[in-house]
Amino acid sequence: MPLKILVTVKRVEDPESKIKVKPDGTGIVTDGVNYKMNPFDEIGVEEALRLKEKHGGEVVVASIGGDKSITEIRSALAMGADRGVLLKHEGALDPLLVSALFQKLTEQEKPDLVLLGKQSIDDDQNQTGQILAERLAWAQATFASKKESLESEAEQKKQPGLVLSADGKKMQVVREVDGGVETLEVSLPAVVTVDLRLNKPRFASLPGIMKAKKKEVKEIATASLGVELQPKVVVKKLFEPPKRAGGAKVADVPELWKKLHEEAKVV
Amino acid sequence: MIDKSSASFVQSLCMGQVLEEMLVPFPTMKKGEQEMLEQVLASVNQLLAPRQKDFREWDLAGEMPKEFIEELKSFGLFGLIIPEEFGGMGFGSAAYSRVLQEIARHDGSVALTVGAHSSIGMRGLLLFGTPEQKKRWLPRLATGEMIAAFCLTEPGAGSDAAAVRTTAVRDGNDWVLNGDKLWITNGGIAQFYTVFAKTPVPGDGGKAQLTAFVVTSDMKGVSHGPHEDKMGIRASNTTTVLFEDVRLTADHVLGGVGKGFKNAMKILNSGRTGLGGGCVGGMKSLISLATKQAKERKQFGQPISSFGLVKQKIGDMVVDCYASESVVTVVAGLIDGGYEDYAVEAAISKVFATEALWRTADEALQVAGGNGYMREYPYERVVRDARINRLFEGTNDILRLFIALTGINQVAAQLKDVSQTMKGVLADPIKGFGVLSDYAKKTAAIRTGLVGDNRGFTKLHKALEPQAEEFEEEVREVAWAADRILRKHGKGIIGKQFATRRLADILIDMFVFACVLSRVSAALQEKGEEQAARELEIARVFARRVRHSVRGNLRRIDVNDDELVKSLADDAFEREAFGWDAR
Ligand SMILES: Cc1cc2nc3c(=O)[nH]c(=O)nc-3n(C[C@H](O)[C@H](O)[C@H](O)COP(=O)(O)OP(=O)(O)OC[C@H]3O[C@@H](n4cnc5c(N)ncnc54)[C@H](O)[C@@H]3O)c2cc1C
Numbered sequence: 001m002p003l004k005i006l007v008t009v010k011r012v013e014d015p016e017s018k019i020k021v022k023p024d025g026t027g028i029v030t031d032g033v034n035y036k037m038n039p040f041d042e043i044g045v046e047e048a049l050r051l052k053e054k055h056g057g058e059v060v061v062a063s064i065g066g067d068k069s070i071t072e073i074r075s076a077l078a079m080g081a082d083r084g085v086l087l088k089h090e091g092a093l094d095p096l097l098v099s100a101l102f103q104k105l106t107e108q109e110k111p112d113l114v115l116l117g118k119q120s121i122d123d124d125q126n127q128t129g130q131i132l133a134e135r136l137a138w139a140q141a142t143f144a145s146k147k148e149s150l151e152s153e154a155e156q157k158k159q160p161g162l163v164l165s166a167d168g169k170k171m172q173v174v175r176e177v178d179g180g181v182e183t184l185e186v187s188l189p190a191v192v193t194v195d196l197r198l199n200k201p202r203f204a205s206l207p208g209i210m211k212a213k214k215k216e217v218k219e220i221a222t223a224s225l226g227v228e229l230q231p232k233v234v235v236k237k238l239f240e241p242p243k244r245a246g247g248a249k250v251a252d253v254p255e256l257w258k259k260l261h262e263e264a265k266v267v
Numbered sequence: 268m269i270d271k272s273s274a275s276f277v278q279s280l281c282m283g284q285v286l287e288e289m290l291v292p293f294p295t296m297k298k299g300e301q302e303m304l305e306q307v308l309a310s311v312n313q314l315l316a317p318r319q320k321d322f323r324e325w326d327l328a329g330e331m332p333k334e335f336i337e338e339l340k341s342f343g344l345f346g347l348i349i350p351e352e353f354g355g356m357g358f359g360s361a362a363y364s365r366v367l368q369e370i371a372r373h374d375g376s377v378a379l380t381v382g383a384h385s386s387i388g389m390r391g392l393l394l395f396g397t398p399e400q401k402k403r404w405l406p407r408l409a410t411g412e413m414i415a416a417f418c419l420t421e422p423g424a425g426s427d428a429a430a431v432r433t434t435a436v437r438d439g440n441d442w443v444l445n446g447d448k449l450w451i452t453n454g455g456i457a458q459f460y461t462v463f464a465k466t467p468v469p470g471d472g473g474k475a476q477l478t479a480f481v482v483t484s485d486m487k488g489v490s491h492g493p494h495e496d497k498m499g500i501r502a503s504n505t506t507t508v509l510f511e512d513v514r515l516t517a518d519h520v521l522g523g524v525g526k527g528f529k530n531a532m533k534i535l536n537s538g539r540t541g542l543g544g545g546c547v548g549g550m551k552s553l554i555s556l557a558t559k560q561a562k563e564r565k566q567f568g569q570p571i572s573s574f575g576l577v578k579q580k581i582g583d584m585v586v587d588c589y590a591s592e593s594v595v596t597v598v599a600g601l602i603d604g605g606y607e608d609y610a611v612e613a614a615i616s617k618v619f620a621t622e623a624l625w626r627t628a629d630e631a632l633q634v635a636g637g638n639g640y641m642r643e644y645p646y647e648r649v650v651r652d653a654r655i656n657r658l659f660e661g662t663n664d665i666l667r668l669f670i671a672l673t674g675i676n677q678v679a680a681q682l683k684d685v686s687q688t689m690k691g692v693l694a695d696p697i698k699g700f701g702v703l704s705d706y707a708k709k710t711a712a713i714r715t716g717l718v719g720d721n722r723g724f725t726k727l728h729k730a731l732e733p734q735a736e737e738f739e740e741e742v743r744e745v746a747w748a749a750d751r752i753l754r755k756h757g758k759g760i761i762g763k764q765f766a767t768r769r770l771a772d773i774l775i776d777m778f779v780f781a782c783v784l785s786r787v788s789a790a791l792q793e794k795g796e797e798q799a800a801r802e803l804e805i806a807r808v809f810a811r812r813v814r815h816s817v818r819g820n821l822r823r824i825d826v827n828d829d830e831l832v833k834s835l836a837d838d839a840f841e842r843e844a845f846g847w848d849a850r
Contacts, residue, residue, distance in 0.1 A: 031794075071302060071306065074306055204306060205310070206310070206343025206344065206346060206347075207346075209303060
């Protein structure tokens with residue numbers, strides 16, 4: 001049963017760059033910051049590609065953002081996705097809006113499966129997938145993982161962790177929960193968000209990058225989708241965590257007690 | 268309009284002329300290429316970043332495993348500069364250089380393996396190959412099914428490439444190739460060799476010229492020696508390559524019979540941005556390492572990063588790296604912009620970047636202290652790896668001679684005109700006077716800076732005015748110096764290596780300075796003075812550095828110890844030893 005999969009990718013600050021907050025707290029200093037695809041989304045793209053390699057179908061990547069976000073779409077295309085859609089948008093968004101926009105796109109594209117990262121590493125909200133499923137009234141499974149380790153043979157063979165039923169109507173998802181994993185079965189179409197231990201994403205080869213150049217990327221202005229583009233959650237102020245004051249060594253327990261009692265006033 | 272087939276920034280500089288439009292605005296890549304490049308860089312990092320431990324092991328082992336080379340192939344790193352129609356990426360010099368920079372951040376041996384293939388190994392085919400030759404080999408070179416090597420050096424032919432003794436002799440329509448090549452990068456893993464051999468020129472009394480041939484490893488009579496045990500870039504493959512009665516059909520001649528020497532130089536010049544990019548990558552990774560190290564290491568109760576002498580080293584590294592990247596980018600821009608006579612500028616970029624990397628590696632190790640000397644840390648490996656750059660693809664000494672002697676070509680031609688007309692003056696005073704006064708005017712203009720066009724930069728950002736003025740003043744002095752050195756030594760300049768070197772150092776300083784000015788100006792224009800404040804600081808520091816060194820070199824044109832130093836050397840040669848023991 002071929003699957004049509006919609007997978008989302010977000011352009012985020014590279015965690016390897018040094019992030020500095022602007023003095024006025026309105027955002028971060030972007031000069032000298034590198035950007036890349038949200039690492040959870042890379043795992044989503046990888047899973048989509050593995051599912052396609054096993055079952056056939058089509059992998060469509062979508063991103064919301066400015067012109068630069070096309071770079072992340074191209075990266076996914078270079079990994080092997082078939083075509084891209086950029087929902088062009090400048091300015092602030094929140095998960096309610098992002099999921100509303102993806103809802104519109106999902107209704108247009110009619111995929112069997114929407115794959116998202118469980119969260120993006122810039123704002124760390126972990127809501128978009130859940131809200132999207134709710135809006136679509138589709139089944140959802142979050143934090144997809146797999147039983148085998150990332151060093152296992154199944155991983156070496158690039159087997160998908162999401163298991164499609166023989167009739168192609170259901171999908172088994174192993175999800176990470178506190179202290180273990182849980183297996184769900186969702187009926188398709190469904191929304192699945194992926195966690196870190198689902199797979200090791202491939203990286204694009206140079207020939208892959210060349211092929212990606214010729215793949216289609218459709219641009220859609222978000223204004224045309226009939227969504228009220230006013231975020232309900234806005235970032236008021238950013239600031240860096242207070243610098244940790246240096247620790248001190250104590251000679252023995254009585255001294256520790258004294259310090260906790262008299263200086264820290266916690267006991 | 269500038270004539271792109273003959274314009275040379277540095278040659279004009281020696282005439283007191285600044286060809287501003289060759290350098291300003293600072294070159295940038297086309298948007299499409301830039302986007303693709305970003306993806307390639309990201310992928311290269313994903314490929315190489317997890318291999319840090321391997322690189323260290325392969326350095327110790329003196330070899331990289333076959334499987335890794337296969338990985339490089341399927342990743343596509345051998346197709347960087349090969350046109351898309353033949354299955355490559357079609358990168359220009361700038362993008363190519365940038366990719367090598369990224370590779371070199373991770374490992375010098377990998378950068379060299381990839382670089383020797385594209386910078387020199389197969390570049391001859393790209394530059395001079397016939398359409399049939401390209402169709403025949405480029406697709407396989409792009410996938411890495413064939414890795415390429417450049418075979419010029421021989422036991423008796425190092426710097427003196429014309430002394431090659433490998434021969435190719437006509438036999439009917441074929442050629443028969445015999446000879447041994449030494450220290451060939453990729454020699455043992457290549458399938459495609461660009462080989463330079465002496466070919467007798469018909470009817471020229473047995474005088475032989477160089478010709479380049481394509482030789483493939485599957486031909487009868489081709490073999491290679493064992494992998495050399497080297498100081499650095501140990502995992503890069505270096506071997507002898509031997510040719511014994513290798514029979515070549517005529518379609519293996521590359522770039523015309525007898526054109527080998529010129530073509531070898533063209534290949535080396537055109538490939539220089541690869542090596543330059545590699546040096547920049549090395550510097551960037553050293554700066555990351557050394558700054559982290561200096562912040563972590565505490566002595567005298569403080570991180571050593573708080574000490575002035577450590578700051579001085581790091582600050583100098585930053586300036587060196589910025590300047591190197593500027594000159595490499597400009598040279599790449601000239602090549603990609605269709606300029607044809609960039610040999611001197613490319614040589615300058617090689618000399619400057621390789622020496623800047625060497626200084627940076629040496630000082631980074633110093634910052635790391637004893638740890639820097641331990642194999643557990645990467646510094647000592649980078650120092651060993653960096654050393655080769657000043658030796659191969661033309662030693663920096665030979666390149667200095669080339670820079671100076673080619674740089675003053677136009678001045679020499681003018682002076683010749685003048686002396687010709689001096690003769691003419693007697694025969695035809697009126698005509699002679701016209702030409703003579705022309706040159707007199709020009710030299711007067713050069714010296715006083717009062718007349719003439721193109722005496723300096725006019726399009727730089729206004730924040731750089733003081734530096735631009737200094738540059739202009741120095742250009743006048745350089746032109747004066749070129750004129751003076753030539754008048755002093757005439758044709759004998761060829762034998763005056765002390766003087767030539769001095770002029771070369773001046774030209775290197777000046778060209779790199781010009782590139783830095785162009786880049787900083789672009790940054791000021793793009794980001795504004797506030798955001799580009801640091802870059803302006805770099806321009807200031809570099810301007811002062813150049814001023815100091817150019818002044819010193821100018822002074823020493825007339826007052827120097829050249830003869831004393833020479834006689835000391837001659838004395839040591841005579842003794843073959845140091846002559847004194849303190850008692
Ligand atoms: C690791 C490695 C990889 C290499 N890879 C390749 C390769 O892929 N292909 C290839 O063809 N070659 C390669 N080479 C060879 C390299 O290009 C030569 O070593 C280099 O050109 C210098 O030649 P040489 O070693 O014979 O030194 P020499 O020419 O003997 O020079 C020795 C010294 O004398 C100086 N000198 C020589 N002539 C003059 C002069 N006229 N005036 C002033 N000073 C002079 C030089 O500057 C140098 O300091 C490689 C070498 C090494 C070490």
